[in-house]
Amino acid sequence: MKRHTISVLVNNHAGVLQRVAGLFGRRGFNIDSITVGQSEEPGLSRMVIVTTGDDKMLEQVQKQLNKLIDVIQIVELSAYPLVDRELALIKVSAVSNVKPVILSMVEPFRASIVDIAVDSLIVQIVGDSDKIHSMIELLRPYGILELTRTGLTAMARGVFLDDALPIIEYE
Amino acid sequence: MEEQRSKHEWLSRVMKNDTVTGSEALVRSLLIEGVETVFGIPGGSTLNIYDAIHDFPGFQHILARHEQGAIHAADGYARATGRVGVCFATSGPGATNLVTGIATANMDSVPLVVITGNVSTALIGTDAFQEADITGITMPISKHNYLVRDVNELPKIIHEAFHIASTGRKGPVLIDIPKDVTSQKMIFQYPVNKPEIRGYRPDIDPNVTQIEKLHAAIAKAERPVILAGGGVIYSDASKELLEFVEKTGIPVTTTLLGLGGFPSAHELWMGFPGMHGTYTANKALQNCDLLISIGARFDDRVTMKTSGFAPKVKTIAHIDIDPAEIGKIVETAIPCLGDVKSVLQQANLHAQPVHAEAWLTEIQENKKMYPLRYTDSEVTLKPQFVVEMISETTGGEAIVTTDVGQHQMWAAQFYQFKHPRSLITSGGLGTMGFGLPSAIGAQVGNPDRLVVSFNGDGGVQMNAQELAICSILNIPVKIVIMNNQVLGMIRQWQELIYDNRFSHMDLSGSPDFVKLAEAYGVKGLRATNKEEAREVWKEAMETPGPVLIDFVISQEENVYPMVTPGSTIDDMIMGDER
Ligand SMILES: Cc1ncc(C[n+]2csc(CCOP(=O)(O)OP(=O)(O)O)c2C)c(N)n1
Numbered sequence: 184m185k186r187h188t189i190s191v192l193v194n195n196h197a198g199v200l201q202r203v204a205g206l207f208g209r210r211g212f213n214i215d216s217i218t219v220g221q222s223e224e225p226g227l228s229r230m231v232i233v234t235t236g237d238d239k240m241l242e243q244v245q246k247q248l249n250k251l252i253d254v255i256q257i258v259e260l261s262a263y264p265l266v267d268r269e270l271a272l273i274k275v276s277a278v279s280n281v282k283p284v285i286l287s288m289v290e291p292f293r294a295s296i297v298d299i300a301v302d303s304l305i306v307q308i309v310g311d312s313d314k315i316h317s318m319i320e321l322l323r324p325y326g327i328l329e330l331t332r333t334g335l336t337a338m339a340r341g342v343f344l345d346d347a348l349p350i351i352e353y354e
Numbered sequence: 355m356e357e358q359r360s361k362h363e364w365l366s367r368v369m370k371n372d373t374v375t376g377s378e379a380l381v382r383s384l385l386i387e388g389v390e391t392v393f394g395i396p397g398g399s400t401l402n403i404y405d406a407i408h409d410f411p412g413f414q415h416i417l418a419r420h421e422q423g424a425i426h427a428a429d430g431y432a433r434a435t436g437r438v439g440v441c442f443a444t445s446g447p448g449a450t451n452l453v454t455g456i457a458t459a460n461m462d463s464v465p466l467v468v469i470t471g472n473v474s475t476a477l478i479g480t481d482a483f484q485e486a487d488i489t490g491i492t493m494p495i496s497k498h499n500y501l502v503r504d505v506n507e508l509p510k511i512i513h514e515a516f517h518i519a520s521t522g523r524k525g526p527v528l529i530d531i532p533k534d535v536t537s538q539k540m541i542f543q544y545p546v547n548k549p550e551i552r553g554y555r556p557d558i559d560p561n562v563t564q565i566e567k568l569h570a571a572i573a574k575a576e577r578p579v580i581l582a583g584g585g586v587i588y589s590d591a592s593k594e595l596l597e598f599v600e601k602t603g604i605p606v607t608t609t610l611l612g613l614g615g616f617p618s619a620h621e622l623w624m625g626f627p628g629m630h631g632t633y634t635a636n637k638a639l640q641n642c643d644l645l646i647s648i649g650a651r652f653d654d655r656v657t658m659k660t661s662g663f664a665p666k667v668k669t670i671a672h673i674d675i676d677p678a679e680i681g682k683i684v685e686t687a688i689p690c691l692g693d694v695k696s697v698l699q700q701a702n703l704h705a706q707p708v709h710a711e712a713w714l715t716e717i718q719e720n721k722k723m724y725p726l727r728y729t730d731s732e733v734t735l736k737p738q739f740v741v742e743m744i745s746e747t748t749g750g751e752a753i754v755t756t757d758v759g760q761h762q763m764w765a766a767q768f769y770q771f772k773h774p775r776s777l778i779t780s781g782g783l784g785t786m787g788f789g790l791p792s793a794i795g796a797q798v799g800n801p802d803r804l805v806v807s808f809n810g811d812g813g814v815q816m817n818a819q820e821l822a823i824c825s826i827l828n829i830p831v832k833i834v835i836m837n838n839q840v841l842g843m844i845r846q847w848q849e850l851i852y853d854n855r856f857s858h859m860d861l862s863g864s865p866d867f868v869k870l871a872e873a874y875g876v877k878g879l880r881a882t883n884k885e886e887a888r889e890v891w892k893e894a895m896e897t898p899g900p901v902l903i904d905f906v907i908s909q910e911e912n913v914y915p916m917v918t919p920g921s922t923i924d925d926m927i928m929g930d931e932r
Contacts, residue, residue, distance in 0.1 A: 194553070197501070202493055209494050239681070246678035252498045252518060255553035 186215070187241050188233050188267060188337050191248060192256040195221070195228040199253050203230060206251065212236065212244050216269075216334035227255065231336045260337050267337035271315045272297070273306040276326035285325065292318050303328055311335075364412055371543050376505040377406035377536040380469070381413060383512040386544050389440050390414060391431065391798055392469075393424040397444020398484060399471030402536035416798065416827065419819035421448050423791040425455025426817065429464050430792030433778045434753055435799035436590065438465045438520050445472045446484030449530070450491065454785055457495040459526040461782025462611060463588060465519040466526040467512075468496075474534040475503060489530050497525030505538040514549045522556025523676040524588060558675065560692040560700045567688045568646070569704055571669045575644035577713040578604045581627065581656070584611030584781070585649015585674060585694045587774040592616065594698035595648065601705035605717050607635035609650050611781040614771035618750075624717065625726065628656040629917050630763045633724035636915075636923040638717055639664050647672045649694040652683035653782065660684065662922025673697045724928075726767050734908040735883050737761060737836045741768035743891060744806060744834070752804040753778065753796050757789030757813035760842035761834075763913040765808040787816030793831045794823050804832070804895075811837040811864055821874035824900035832894050833876075833902040835867055838909045846912045850927070851919075871902035880904040 193199045200219055207214050215233040222229040234244060241259065248254050260267075277285055282304065289296060294308035308318045312335065319330065368382035380403060384392070391414040396404045407413055418424035421443045428439030439459075443452050449470040459466045473482040489499045498518050500511050508531070515527040572578060586595050586608075592615050599606055599622055607624045608616050616623055625632030627639055639645070645667050650656070651674070657663040660683060664670070671688035672680050680689040690697050728738040741764050744752070750770040755778040756762040762779055771777055778796055780788040793807035814835055824831055836842075844859040871878030877897055881887040887905060894901040914929030 198489060198493070201490065205493055242681060243678065246680075246682075250676070250678055252551060252554050 184235055184237060185241075186233060186235050186261070187244075188231065188260040188265065188335065189244065190258045190260050190337065191230040191232060191254060192222060193228050193230060193251075194253040194255065195226060196253055199228070200230075202251055202253060203232075203248065206247055207232075207234070207244075210243070210247055212240060218334040218336045220336070231260075231334075233335050258339070260339050263339035263342060265337050265339050267311050267335050268309055269312060269315055269333055269335045270307065270309045271319070271330065271332045273308070273319060273322055273327060274303055274329040275306060275322050276302065276328055277304050278302050281325060285322070288321055294318060364410075369544065371541060373539050374542045375402065375406065375536065376508055376531065376538050376540065377402040378409070379505070379508050379540060379542050380512065380531070380536070381406050381410055382542060383509050383544060384440065385410070385413065387512065387516045388437070391416060392440040392442055393418050393427040393431075393795065394442030394469075395419075395421055395424060395444070395448060396442070397446075397448045397471060399445035399473060399533045400442060400448075400536070402533065403442065403469075403471070403531075415442070416823060418791070419822050420817060421451035422455055422787060423794075423817045423820040423823070425452045425466070425468065426458070426785075426788050426791035427795035427798070427820070427823075428466055428468075429455060429459050429788075430755055430778050430795030431799040432459075432464050432466055432795075433462075433792070434775055434796035436588075436775065437799070438467055438516055439795065440467050440469065442469050443471070444484070445470060445488070445533075446486045448484075449488040450486050453491060453495065454783075454787075456492055456526050456528065458780050458783045458785045458788060460495045460497065462584060462780065463524045464526065465524040467515050467519050468526055468528040470528060470530045471536070472501070472530050472532045475532045476534070478532060489528065492528050495526075496528050497523075499528035499530065501530045502532070502535050505535045505540045508535070508540070509542065509544045510549075513545045514551060517549045518551070518554065522554075556675075558677075558692045560690065560697045562700065564688060564690045565697065565701050568671050568690060568701060569706065571644055571671060571688060572602055572604070572708055573706060575669075575708055576710055577642045577666075578602075578644040578646065578708055578710060579638045579642040580604050580606040580646045580648060581609065581639070581650050582606055582612045582615055582648045583609040583650025584615075586612055586615035589649065589675070589694040590774070591649070591695035591698050592774045594695055594702060596620075597702050598698050598705055601702060601707065603707045603710075603714065604646070605638060605714065607631070607638065609653070609656055609781070610766055610777075610779060612650060613766060614774045614776045617772055618770045619772070621718070624721065626766060628653075628923070629658065629919075630767065630913050630915065631656075631917075631923075632726060633915060633926065633928070634717060634720040636917070636926060637720055640922075640924055641666055643668045645670045647674070648698070649674060651679045657683065658917050659920060659922050662924065732884065735881060735887055735905060737764045737838075737905070737907045737911060738768050739884060740834070740836065740887055740905050740907070741765050741808070743887060745769040747891065747895065748804060748806065750776075752776065752806045753800060755779065755789055755793040755796055755805065755807045757807075757809040758784045758786045758843075759810040759813060760838075760846060760911070760913050761808045761810050761836035764836070767913075786810075786813035788813075790814060790831075790833060791817050791820045793833070794820060794829055797829050797831050805830075806832045806834060808834050808836065810842055811835055811839065811861055811867070812841045814867075815864065818870065821871060821876050821900075821902070825875035828899045830897075830899050833871075833900065835902065835904050837867065837904050837906050838911065839864070840909050842909075842911075843913075845909065846916075849912070850916070867902060867904040877901045878904065880906065882906045
């Protein structure tokens, strides 16, 4: 079992997210996280899906996704050196005397405080999953009131993947 | 001549770039796509469409009595002709009544274009009267689907839908059209070129290296077997398959959906494999060292427990148009991607005979020793006898459709199929209620062929209302009912797997089928022994219109051989009479 990060370029028609997510559910593939947003090309969106499974499952995921008419390109990003990022907002309980403590913790993570209220504050952090996980664990003892994460988005470093073949080719 | 002129006339009528409603654009588009017949039932959301049809007397619409009947008829039409089947239903309940038919076609890769009405755009999402999210509902069971939001897109969408349904691995495509779109005006212009759909590349050219590997494997094989499926029929590759088999000398088993794809009289044919397959085919699969799957997808009714399937195989080669089928169920060493016909054409160029004398002798011996058999009786009527009788008297030339259950297996076992597209059966989904309506569709597509539909007394009651179509349009299908007064296949499982604990398989309360037929204006006949069976079948064959024949058979008759679920094909039950 391995974690795979897959980038899927799709038509941004109504219902495409349902098609893709539905396919995962129906075929028993995991979705650890899924993010969608505009791509570099008008009319197309890019989904980044994180899934766990063996190589056989990954091959089926790619092949089955490929059968969807609205799917234009699939790239397994984990096959390349990649940049992956997630954003989290963490609302922490903070009476006035702990505020400086939290502030000092946030800095080494290059996270930031984006809101301060009387007895709470919101920490915003961007990074890979590990970094976000560590930040959350550090803040947990102070009382996390609310937490939201965007899920992972990712991109391969350097290489330009426009030629990546959507059909798995056999030699 | 006459026909050509009228075709020319309507073509010039429909090709004009004038202003029309969405409804007329739809009808014109269908005519341009070559659609001759649609099956359907109107409703509030599709009344504009039906109003437009009224102006096109050449456009044949067959009024079903249930939407499920309409879509199975379109499915039977498509399977029997190889053309795209089309059906119409209204929004909400009309559309949801199609779900079983869409799933049936999807599982068996049947090309359909399904047109549903929907409530007006402004009402979508408000729980309006007769609203259902049919595109959402059918996403997992269709090849693709569309919700048309702009009338100007309609011709392009229809053009794409026909392309998607009928290319690559074929399948059903649904087009949902809101009512306001059917009345909006547009300037009609039909796309002329083949649709360019990014993300859809159905044509895969055969890869020569892969085919060379296949030849190399054949040269090394000592016990090779071909497993041929529906893909052979759908890509019109029976001739190429025959040539491949004759050049290589490799024995063939055809799956249920592959029946007719290879002549059953051929000495290298072994029958069909799997749960109710022949001893010869199943043994060959269990002992082969090279397995060449051609347009077959390793359904669990064929493989049974996958872990025990083909335990001695060294190499599996898989020819398929759908890359996702390769490696889905079994590990494949030699994938041959592409349309079965073109891959086989390529393979036939350099196909060499196998060196497998001992293996071929063993197979011929098995064929002799373990043919499909049954114990005939002079007292009770045996269903196998009925199928054999029909097979003989029709010379294997009929188009056979079946429902689902024991009779389906008997028809598959004992009818001698000669031609592709002559068995129409719900293999993947196993849909009861399929037999009669699919026969209607097959007959409409082939007015000059004999169409015989085999049904159980259970399943025929699931769409018996379509007898009305047979009657009103004088569709001369011969409807055979194997009447065992029980849900036969259920009874068989309860006997063999549930230790005779018979639960809710008794069909007491069924109608007198002869009277039911007569109530619809269809001739009804009955037979309870062999002699009567011969007589009524003769009478049915001599009757020009539709006939329903109620063959009263014994309750206890089981389908053998049988491999029970959870076991491997090595543990085949051959039946008590052996
Ligand atoms: C729509 C549907 N419902 C239930 C089943 C399950 N099922 C499979 S075979 C069978 C019995 C069929 O009985 P009958 O139509 O009398 O045919 P027979 O097996 O007796 O030939 C049933 C209920 C099914 N395949 N399809």
